[in-house]
Amino acid sequence: MKLTEQRSSMLHGVLLITLFACAAFYIGDMGWVKALSLSPMVVGIILGMLYANSLRNNLPDTWVPGIAFCGKRVLRFGIILYGFRLTFQDVVAVGFPAIIVDAIIVCGTILLGVLVGRLLKMDRSIALLTACGSGICGAAAVLGVDGAIRPKPYKTAVAVATVVIFGTLSMFLYPILYRAGVFD
Incomplete structure (x- = not known):
């Protein structure tokens, strides 16, 4: 295959993922979807x-490199840009004691997640990815750790889905529990 054909095929995969991303933002901006807090x-x-x-097996094989490129490189770049939202001044403003407390909570959550994963005889990669997503910042943390431990893609998908599902449930449950006086 010529270089221009490879680029064209890769572009098809990238454009497909771009279409999915635009569709996600468009659907996410609909009133009924916002009402569900999705x-x-x-x-x-x-x-x-x-x-x-559904679609994966019906797409041309030549599109796969573009899809894989988005799943690895573009996604990691997006995580880096997401991290830039937190500035050094923001970190300094909370103070050193708060940073220490945060570090202890994050490490404790990750350790607890790994231990619970062991007790439940979960796959080690899925347990670690889910624990990091729960302890740090959600799906972005799962995708960041994914690059370090390099699990199979389905394990990352399971961890991201788990973190997002429980995070979404928490968004609904925490206000209800707070109003019920559970946190008093």
């Missing part, structure tokens, strides 16, 4: 699950 990320995960279970 973010574009959750909509994107749902679209990804639909893609994986």
